[in-house]
Amino acid sequence: MSAPGPGGPFGALTAFGVARLPRIVFGAGRISELPALAAGHGTRVLLVTGGHSFRDGPAWAPLVAGLEAAGLTWDQLAVAGEPSPDLVDGAVADRRRDPPDVVVGIGGGAALDAAKAIAGLLRSGTSVLDHLEGVGRSLPYPGPATPFIAVPTTAGTGSEATKNAVISGRLPGAGADDPPFKKSFRDDRLVASVALLDPDLLAGCPPAVIAGDGMDALTQLLESFTSTGASPFTDAVARSGLAAIGGALPAWHAAALAGVSAPETATARAATAWAALCSGIALANAGLGAVHGLVAPLGARFGIHHGTGCGALVAAVTRTNLAALAERAPGSRALDRYAEAGCLLAGDPGSTGDALTDAAARQALPSALDRLAAELQIPRLATYGVTADAFPALVAESRGSSMRTNPVVLTDDEIRAILAASR
Numbered sequence: 001m002s003a004p005g006p007g008g009p010f011g012a013l014t015a016f017g018v019a020r021l022p023r024i025v026f027g028a029g030r031i032s033e034l035p036a037l038a039a040g041h042g043t044r045v046l047l048v049t050g051g052h053s054f055r056d057g058p059a060w061a062p063l064v065a066g067l068e069a070a071g072l073t074w075d076q077l078a079v080a081g082e083p084s085p086d087l088v089d090g091a092v093a094d095r096r097r098d099p100p101d102v103v104v105g106i107g108g109g110a111a112l113d114a115a116k117a118i119a120g121l122l123r124s125g126t127s128v129l130d131h132l133e134g135v136g137r138s139l140p141y142p143g144p145a146t147p148f149i150a151v152p153t154t155a156g157t158g159s160e161a162t163k164n165a166v167i168s169g170r171l172p173g174a175g176a177d178d179p180p181f182k183k184s185f186r187d188d189r190l191v192a193s194v195a196l197l198d199p200d201l202l203a204g205c206p207p208a209v210i211a212g213d214g215m216d217a218l219t220q221l222l223e224s225f226t227s228t229g230a231s232p233f234t235d236a237v238a239r240s241g242l243a244a245i246g247g248a249l250p251a252w253h254a255a256a257l258a259g260v261s262a263p264e265t266a267t268a269r270a271a272t273a274w275a276a277l278c279s280g281i282a283l284a285n286a287g288l289g290a291v292h293g294l295v296a297p298l299g300a301r302f303g304i305h306h307g308t309g310c311g312a313l314v315a316a317v318t319r320t321n322l323a324a325l326a327e328r329a330p331g332s333r334a335l336d337r338y339a340e341a342g343c344l345l346a347g348d349p350g351s352t353g354d355a356l357t358d359a360a361a362r363q364a365l366p367s368a369l370d371r372l373a374a375e376l377q378i379p380r381l382a383t384y385g386v387t388a389d390a391f392p393a394l395v396a397e398s399r400g401s402s403m404r405t406n407p408v409v410l411t412d413d414e415i416r417a418i419l420a421a422s423r
């Protein structure tokens, strides 16, 4: 790594802000504190869970007993798959007359996003379709939101720390030729009041979920670290996450594939959960890049899981960004950040005598990402039926908010080449 300048590792400290964060409760076993945290907001709780996995797991019975012991009444909504406008609006309509005091989302990113959107709309009663970015009526969100507690049971999306909920669906009256959308409902008031991260809840994660969500976290760390919106704050958070995830994610995935018992994966689970939280905090403050620009239309058109799509794209996007930066912005700070990310992911802090040089670290990064995706058994885009015919539409639909903070403006040809290399 190159020697630090007068600003040390921070470079020149420029103006920046830190967006609203949830109160963070992190640690194994801390799910036991959820009833008391919920009781801080009232007595009626809506629990939004994903599918059935949490209800079938060991934490469900103690949670229910804890809620009842705390004098709370609760009802439950199970969300299978990514939230649609109908699901969100229907859940709100069903509860408007007797609304909960607090919404608790327990699950993966889809369950947390559903809970976040429902909590956001219970009081306003407006449709989620009114407030989506880039689709529908784009009306201002009036608020206020019902208090929301986020409890992730996977490590990846960082939704517990962000102000947006991703909604997937079609506009009312859309014709068969109109593409489905995947867009954000975004507002500062949607940020969870509490993010409770208990790595014990991750013990039952299947290997494919560990891989997909883990690659989402890694991509979010890398994209926020190299984003044009990065700040000294997001750099510090992203550095910590990158240093944690490089070793922990493949170790946890390999252990899960081998059926290793939960106590032996505790360290890797906690490190990956931390990295995922860092990724959410970093992306909420820095923005993302071309991987996230492309994965939204890929998810909408081909049903590709968000994190799996990130894993399929991240090496090619990194390779293309590096080449475009070298050609068109050779003084960009993103080149330094890519070099640093390569060292951090490789477990090399750059402070030892045989540290990788910047150029070597940059060159090694895309190949390391390719190897990691292969090790984690991330399918390629062709597995989902993505063909070259779809490239023009995908390129056109990739220019959303994430693409705007990519470290370099990519040409349509470069984006097409990323898709071709990731097929």
Ligand SMILES: [Zn+2]
Pocket: 157, 216, 217, 220, 292, 306, 310
């Ligand atoms: Zn993501």
